[in-house]
Amino acid sequence: MQALFGKTLDELQSLVVEMGLPKFTGKQIADWLYKKKVASVDDMTNLSKKARAMLSENFEVGTFPPVKVQKSTDGTKKYLFPTAHGKYIETAMIPDKERQTVCVSSQVGCKMGCLFCMTGKQGFNGQLTAGEIVNQVQMIEETDHITNIVYMGMGEPFDNLEEVLKSIDILTSDWGYAMSPRRITVSTIGIVPALKRFLNESKCNLAISVHTPFDDERQKLMPVQLAYPLKSVIDEIRAFDFDSQRKVSFEYIVFGGLNDTSRHVKEMNRLLNGVRSHINLIRFHPIPGTPLEKTDEQRLQRFKDELNNKGLLTTIRASRGQDIYAACGMLSTKGLQKDS
Amino acid sequence: MFSVYMLMSIKKKYLKGNHYLFENRVVDLEEIAEGKFLLWFEKQFNAKAGHVVAIAADESHEPRIYSLCSSEKAQNMQILFDLKPDGVLTPRMASLKPGDVLYVSKPYGSFLPDTEIPMWWIATGTGIAPFRAMLQSGFKPAMLLHGARVASNFYFERDFKLELKENYIRCNSGSNGQGDFFGRVSAWIDAQDELPLSNKYYLCGRALMVVEVRDLLIAKGVRYENIVSEIFF
Structure with a gap:
């Protein structure tokens, strides 16, 4: 069927x-x-x-309910969904006052191999269809109260762009969920050809994973830097004519003693010169076996202030769902893939 | 520096994605194992060992990125590719003939050999390509580990054996009996009591191999700053 x-x-x-x-x-x-x-x-x-x-x-119809739900002490929920091919994905639901944000996965696992991410440790296990992406919005308990959708779950959305664009079509069209594209954010590590297409074919917000402005440092954190250097990603963004409503943000996981120095502030300022942007600082959530460390709160605040003082609008994203492994970079179904 | 010959031979170019692709000509194609091909094409620009090129079969499709496996000094450029019957590009590449047109970017990338720190090269499958370019260009590792499921996929093994001798280890994870170690590359590394911690480790292959080996190396004390990874995207 x-x-x-x-x-x-x-x-x-x-x-x-x-x-x-x-x-x-x-x-x-x-x-x-x-x-x-x-x-x-x-x-x-x-x-x-x-x-x-x-x-x-x-x-x-072809919708399928989650097989497991975990709830964090802070109210965040993590849903486990089966996929059509006997694999599993995770979806996070993050309530925050009036906002109900669902964080959807776009792939089973991920090919990108970022050093700080749990999903990458399971390798790549398959693409999700548009139906499997939208199912994560429809089949959660909060489906009728969702205010925002972020493509920041498992996988790299731009490595599955066709299905991601199709899912956005369903979510934003009048015949579909009729959601404003301004309430949808797609996060990418910056696959340039797909980025161009996304910018031209969608009106959704964009988030770019930067994590450091230095090429050699980024290459060690994110192997994709070899294929698509950050500068080429920023050049694309600089060249695109964004309307006043469409947002671009830069995601920056802060690792203690690694990427939180004044040198990094200066280089971020140089890199983002002329780009209307917002930097989201994210606390690193240590994962098993990682050589990377959390930054301390004082240092994080100082780093934020230094960026703001340079005129780069910077905020710190609240950590949510860490106790149930639902926070940024912690989603993984590695054990389940092996079982299946 | 470009030679006069190179400048004269550069033909039509067009922009696709973030790459300028240049019209190029196929020099040769050889199937070296079942579904695995070596493709030679004109050298229009100089390349460094470890560089990649973006390749497209025509102007309508997005290019794919391949590591060069030819020497920096070779007359023509060479890539190693795996035929994906459901793919767009590789079935077309597998049917190219000498003189046919394909579109190739300037070589680029930063997966470059270190001349000061001893290197370990670790690859699975066609991930061996950049290391072959490095070897042919005069670079030698302290150790090369190559993982494959069948003996015929230890590409360029004669070159590596000749140059690296006992420092070339073929990790065979299939049922076929040829190889130096029977198991995956990660199993070989896991079995080592000690690894040289000051060496630089170059990994090239699929995401899962790269993340598994990287985690193992880190667990054995290698600093992540000394690990350079190239993943097939």
Whole structure:
């Protein structure tokens, strides 16, 4: 059986036309899938009996619930979802006053091998489909109250750009969830060809993982630097004509004694010269076997102040869900992949 | 410095992604193991051992990045690639003939050999390519570990054996009986009581191998600053 969930309006319309059904049936199905959030084709009651019977022969809705939920003392939740190929992914739900942010995964594992990230330690186990990405939004308890979506879970979104763009289409189109693209942020380590396409084909916010402005240091933290140097990423951003609403932020995990010096402040200022940006400082959450260390709070504050004094708008992101391994860089389903 | 010949031979270029790609000609293609090919093409720019190039078969597709496996001094450039039957580029590359056009960027990258610190080279599969370029260019490691599942995938083993002798270890993780160590590269490293901590470790291969070996090296006392990784993206 094929899943209907995860198909765009165009795909649904083509599918029904091929089946000999009227084109508007595609729009009706989209409505049932993404607005009314039904679990079965039989629940699509404004479709003719014949249409439902024909659909049920080859298709199912194709949503799947989480198999496990963990809750942090700070209210953050971590959901474990199975994927179509017997693997698992994690999704974090982060409540913060009025904001309900869901952090979705875009791949099972990751190819990028960043030194500070748990997901990278499981290697790459497969791509998620658009349906598997959107399922993480639809099948959590808070689905009707989500205010923001961030693509900062497992995987590198720009290494699965086709499905990520398709999922954004579903989330932002009127026939889908009709969510404002300004409430969606896609985070990348900077795969330049995909970055260009994303900037041109989507209106969502962008977050770039920088972590250090120095090439040699970044190469040791993030092997992708060899293929796509940070400077080429920043050049692309500098060249793109952002409208006033679209946000670009730079993610910067602060490691004690490594990337939190005045030298780094100076180089960040030089690197981001002329780029309208916001720097998000992230506390490092030590993972097993890491040679990297947390920075102390005083140093972190001083680093933030120094960046702000240079005119670079900088804030410190609150750590959430660390006790359930839901915080930044801690998602992993390595053990489960082996079991499966 | 470009030679006059090089400047004259540079043809049409176009921008794709963040690369200028230059029209190039295939010199030769050889299938050296099942589904594994060596592709020679014109040298239009000088390259350093460890450099990569972006390659596309036509102007419509995004280029893919490959490590050069030829010497800095070679007349033509060479890459080693693995045919992915479902892929866009490799099936086309596997059917190229001498004289056919392909599009290649200037060589670039920073996976470069160290001339002062002894190096260990660790690769799996076609990740051996940059180390072959280094060897052919006159660089030698203190140790080379190459992991493969079948003996035919120990590419360039004759060159490595000749030059590196007992410092070249073939880690065979398949059922085929050829190799110097039977198991994965990570198992060989794990079995060592001591590793030279002041050496520089170069890793090239798939993400999982790179992160596993990197973690093992760090656990055995190698500083992460002394580990340089290149992952197949």
